[in-house]
Amino acid sequence: MAENADEGVLRSKRSATRYQILVGIAERQPAVSQREIADDIGITAQAVSDYLQGLIEEGYVRSPGRGRYEVTKEGVDWLIGRTDELHEFVTHVSEDVIGQVEIETAIATADVAEGDAVSLSMRDGVLRATPGTAGSTTAVAVTAAEAGRDVGVTDFEGVLDYDLGRVTAVSIPRVQDGGSVAVASETLLAHAADCDLVATAGTEALVAARAAGLDPDVRFGTPQAVNEAAVRGLDVLLLAVADELSTHLDRLREGTISYEVVDTAE
Numbered sequence: 001m002a003e004n005a006d007e008g009v010l011r012s013k014r015s016a017t018r019y020q021i022l023v024g025i026a027e028r029q030p031a032v033s034q035r036e037i038a039d040d041i042g043i044t045a046q047a048v049s050d051y052l053q054g055l056i057e058e059g060y061v062r063s064p065g066r067g068r069y070e071v072t073k074e075g076v077d078w079l080i081g082r083t084d085e086l087h088e089f090v091t092h093v094s095e096d097v098i099g100q101v102e103i104e105t106a107i108a109t110a111d112v113a114e115g116d117a118v119s120l121s122m123r124d125g126v127l128r129a130t131p132g133t134a135g136s137t138t139a140v141a142v143t144a145a146e147a148g149r150d151v152g153v154t155d156f157e158g159v160l161d162y163d164l165g166r167v168t169a170v171s172i173p174r175v176q177d178g179g180s181v182a183v184a185s186e187t188l189l190a191h192a193a194d195c196d197l198v199a200t201a202g203t204e205a206l207v208a209a210r211a212a213g214l215d216p217d218v219r220f221g222t223p224q225a226v227n228e229a230a231v232r233g234l235d236v237l238l239l240a241v242a243d244e245l246s247t248h249l250d251r252l253r254e255g256t257i258s259y260e261v262v263d264t265a266e
Contacts, residue, residue, distance in 0.1 A: 009082045017043065019082050021051050025061060025069050026079070032069045103154045108145040116141045118153060122162040125196070125232035129153055136161045165230035167252055167259035168195060169238045171245050172205045179204045185212035188239070191262060195237040199226050201248065202241030209239055223251040230257040 009019045024037035034052070038045040052069065055061040060075035071079070106129035112118060119135025121128045129141065129151050137158035145151035168191050173182045189212050192198055199218035200206045209216050216239075218225045226236050226248060240248055245261075252259050 022079050026071045029070045030068045103152045105150050106153050108151045110147045112141045112145045112151050114144045122233050125234040162233050165234040167236045169261045171242045172208050180208035183208040188212040192237050196234040198237045200239045201244045204241050205239035223248050227251045227255045
């Protein structure tokens, strides 16, 4: 009984088997061993022979001689159609299904293969994944990556053990109250030496940083950025104009981030 040619590979075992056999023929043609195909897909050689007879009758395969088989143009078209179907399904699973699973991104400290168990750590504000389970927090890699490349991880176990960062906040006067000129550059430099990054909020703060020879890492969205940096274990020097500082400190208190306010007026 002939099978409906439009039946999808994912709709029946028979259709999936036909797909695998056609792929096996295309890989080996014209000299095709039915036994090899049978071993590859886990069915008997007699079953392969029966499927081949049906594929020949439907015009998807032709046999120019004993033990010789070729996929016809019609067979290739059928394979392409079914392959497109599989591609759409895999894309749906990877983007719409797996994509909903919690996946974090880390930097691989050594080569990682997909499915490897990894230990997680936080360094320089970035999650790191090291092959093995020696760390206090472990996960499973969902992508492969070379050392230094980004790798997706999921299935987290344990608690990530690292210290939160600390924020040193400097209130910079508004221009009408003296602005950047009223700030001691030496004090900014001394505090910057102990911090991982510098953030400025407001023009006066930016000018004060540059006058001290500092190149700010963050200039916009500083309440969120400073808090996130500290949550990731980075120490931050925050220079903020006086009337913006309270907004930043409120955000830090909400995140239970430690901070100190420094007076730099000359």
